[in-house]
Amino acid sequence: MNILLVLTSHDQLGNTGKKTGFWLEEFAAPYYVFKDSGATLTLASPKGGQPPLDPKSDEPEARTEATERFRNDPDAQAALANTVPLASVKADDYDAVFYPGGHGPLWDLSEDQDSIALLEAFYAMGKPTALVCHAPGVLAKVKTADGEPLVKGKQVTGFTNTEEEAVQLTDVVPFLVEDMLKANGGLYSKGADWAPYVLTEGNLITGQNPASSEPAAKAVLEQLSR
Numbered sequence: 001m002n003i004l005l006v007l008t009s010h011d012q013l014g015n016t017g018k019k020t021g022f023w024l025e026e027f028a029a030p031y032y033v034f035k036d037s038g039a040t041l042t043l044a045s046p047k048g049g050q051p052p053l054d055p056k057s058d059e060p061e062a063r064t065e066a067t068e069r070f071r072n073d074p075d076a077q078a079a080l081a082n083t084v085p086l087a088s089v090k091a092d093d094y095d096a097v098f099y100p101g102g103h104g105p106l107w108d109l110s111e112d113q114d115s116i117a118l119l120e121a122f123y124a125m126g127k128p129t130a131l132v133c134h135a136p137g138v139l140a141k142v143k144t145a146d147g148e149p150l151v152k153g154k155q156v157t158g159f160t161n162t163e164e165e166a167v168q169l170t171d172v173v174p175f176l177v178e179d180m181l182k183a184n185g186g187l188y189s190k191g192a193d194w195a196p197y198v199l200t201e202g203n204l205i206t207g208q209n210p211a212s213s214e215p216a217a218k219a220v221l222e223q224l225s226r
Contacts, residue, residue: 008104011052021052026100030217101133132207152185
């Protein structure tokens with residue numbers, strides 16, 4: 001079982017002068033769900049190498065069992081430091097793909113042609129295609145074989161407008177995930193802010209926020225076990 005995790009290479013939080021990147025829990029939780037199931041993992045990012053970590057996701061209040069495990073896992077740290085360039089991976093070589101969030105993907109992966117083509121390929125092949133928190137924003141320009149937005153008419157979720165307001169970045173991000181999913185025709189729904197909420201429609205799996213990372217990863221495994 002080969003699973004691809006795709007992370008952002010973008011580290012600038014708009015024009016605030018602050019850093020962003022991927023959210024640690026959204027990487028660590030699925031990483032260990034997959035690793036503990038015996039999966040072989042490949043980590044990729046647009047630029048390859050070490051993806052930028054959102055510093056806020058490593059603050060004490062954001063830490064979880066999975067992030068602490070990662071902090072004490074030199075093998076996982078080495079894997080993260082050596083992501084392969086996204087342009088070098090092909091959907092044919094993997095059974096599923098998982099996109100962790102963090103604000104970074106809204107800037108790079110949402111526009112990245114390799115990412116767009118990869119997601120279109122995974123989806124068309126019927127392979128589990130999972131994105132959590134801000135990562136569903138990466139679907140902005142992803143289309144189905146007939147040229148329609150991939151999310152059109154599908155049950156989807158992602159970081160809510162109220163969650164974005166809570167972190168005071170509504171006016172900083174290039175677009176709001178909830179608004180984009182609705183504008184592209186997605187049947188958007190959400191749970192309570194910050195509570196786990198995952199939707200599965202066919203092989204498309206979306207999670208609302210960091211707490212949704214682990215259940216979204218488990219949903220991938222559930223599909224792969226069928």
